[in-house]
Structures are given as C-alpha cells and as structure tokens.
Amino acid sequence: MTDDQAKQYIVEYTESTIGIVKRRKTMYTLVVIRHGESEWNQKNLFCGWTDVELTEKGYSEAREAGRLLAKEGFTFDKCYTSVLKRAIHTAYTVLDEMDLTWIPVEKNYHLNERHYGALQGLNKTETTDKYGSEQVHLWRRSYDVRPPALSADDPRCPENQAPYQKFKDEVQLPLTECLKDTVARVAPYFEGVIRPEITKGEKILIAAHGNSIRALRKHLEGISNEEIAGMNVPTGVPLVYHLNEDFTVHDVSYLGDQDAIAAKINAVKNQSKGSK
DSSP, X not given: OXXXXXXXXXXXXXXXXXXXXXXXXXXXXXXXXXXXXXXXXXXXXXXXXXOOOBOHHHHHHHHHHHHHHHHTTOOOSEEEXXXXXXXXXXXXXXXXXXXXXXXXXXXXXXXXOOOXXXXXXXXXXXXXXXXXXXXXXXXXXXXXXXXXOOOTTOTTSGGGSGGGTTTTTTSOOOSSOOHHHHHHHHHHHIIIIIHHHHHTTOOEEEEEOHHHHHHHHHXXXXXXXXXXXXXXXXXXXXXXXXXXXXXXXXXXXXXXXXXXXXXXXXXXXGGGOOOO
C-alpha cells in the first residue's frame, strides 16, 4: 500500500467510524409493555375501559418482565401509563423489580385500552357464537369498524366515572371505538408528550393495553390497515424499539423466550374462537 493509499484508507475509515458513532448517539430506545393478565382476560371477557385488576398470573408476568429488563441492563427515567389499574399495577410491579419505583409515572386516558362499547363485559366465545366469527373479528381487529356503542345513560359511560370528570367538558369521551379512533388519541399524545421526552434523552417505559399498543405500533411502524388486523399483543412481554434520530424504526423485537412469546400471541389470537 502506498502512502497516498494509506492516507485515503485512514480518511475513509475515520469517516465511516464517525458515521457509526453518530448513528449510535442518535438512536433512541423505547420499551412498551402490555399489562399482565387481568381478571377479565382470564374470564375471556371484553374489557375495554372497564377497570379490572390483574390476576396473580398477571402480577407474575409483570415481575418476570421487570427482572428480565434489569438483567438485560435496561433502566428508565420516566414511565407513561393509562388510568386503568391493570396497566398502572403492571407499571409499578415492573419498576419495583428494577428498583425504580421512585421515577415519575404519568397516567393519562390517552393510553387507555380501546373502548369496546356495549361489548364490554361480554364473553368473547359466547359473542362469537351469537354474531359469528367474522363479525367479532371485525369488531376486535379491523381498523375502522366500531362495536355497538354504549347508550348515553349507561352507568359505564366514561363521563360517569371518576378518572374522567375533569375531561368530560373538554373532549367528547367515547361510547365505543375502533382502532382508527384509538390511533387518533394515542398518536398525538405520543408525539406531543412522550416523543419530546425521548428526544431529550429520557429513557421511557410505556405500560399500556393490547389495542393502544397496536395503535402505537401502527403509528411508529407505518403498518397497513390490513396488516394491523392480524397483529396480536401478548400480556406482560417487553417490546423494545430502537428508533433513529427521525423516529423511524431501526428495529423492534419482543424481549424474552421467543417460543413462549409466540405461544402467548397465539393464545390472544384464539380468544374469540367459537365454542363449536
């Protein structure tokens, strides 16, 4: 190698190395987790905005997620979650396992589960037997088909419940939602509240719900309306994003045993199968 070739090699290597360092410095990490199994997950009921507790299995899933995140070297500066206790308790259980219960936890209804309207409280299998698997699949997984709405005088309406009193005169609280509606509240909240924190260098955990996570994934990953219909989110499994400086997704993957995670995803998929 001549002196000129050696100099050129050094220049090219240095520029390449600087580029790698810059890309690493501008890559953000975001961790998202669906709440652990809830009492209504266990009973196979449509839950939506109904505020139900975790099962012992749900707490166990959250503890395992926290241990795994700690083992893999993750830490967090702030956590965002919904106003529903199954997500809140998941968040605090994960943070407890990581010795991070002291960090701020912001609760906001924009991260709530999708509102399932009049389906809330119904058994998924029985509903499939009554209306057919195709209709129930549309209600559960389509992008823009809403389930039947609650009536305005239904005591389950959000405006009749304590967590939403301060919002009821400011926004139209839902009586039912499709995934498109859920994206319309999750995406602006992420962009306006969470993303600025990430760009400041804050390490963020989001503890949310199956459909609010599907909404976030659609927003971040640009998933099509058709593809999102086939996406199911397992309970209590950390989803790790590495995001480029412009918030395009560099890579995304579930953390943990991949075979066990696949089995959990399949279990969610099969929740609305009929009894026959």
